[in-house]
Amino acid sequence: MVRLVLVGPPGAGKGTQAAVLSEHLAVPHISSGDLFRENIDNATPLGKEAKSYLDAGELVPDEVTNEMVRQRLKAADAAEGFLLDGFPRTTPQADVLNGILAENGMELSAVVQFEVPREELVRRLLERGRSDDTEDLIRRRLDVYDSETAPLLDYYRDKLITIDAFGPVEEVSSRALEALRTRT
């Protein structure tokens, strides 16, 4: 059974790789950003609470985020493994995830880091054009990544697999699958 966390700055292609890996590994792709966007599209109370943060490129407060992920991990499909994309994004969230896993007698298999040069990130994000992909918001989200999320790389150093994510999608997925084969 495989339980993975994917880490990488906005624009690293995490979401794209998550979709490919989840299919290959036959585990659900759980993206906190997608869960927020679905809630916003459906105008749920959680969506209304989260919207201003996504619009500003800021992290949604932990009370909201942690509870949303806890509920999602309780769903039957996640009992057979999962691939978490976008959560945890801070070390306190990683502590919460440890707690959720421990309650269920689970452990992470690995943490996969996608590495891409900064100029390439900005180029990709400007090309993607999601509503939070304007130049100011990109800069803000990259700063948030550096200050809040990058510390996870040290937090998870014992489980970390670093993938060079510069290159065509299929090449990057092959590198990731190969690394997972040898490391998990």
Ligand code: AMP
């Ligand atoms: P993403 O799709 O992963 O780029 O996430 C888009 C936005 O959703 C982020 O800029 C945050 O506003 C919010 N978000 C996603 N995951 C988290 C998280 N783990 N903690 C707080 N906010 C999050």
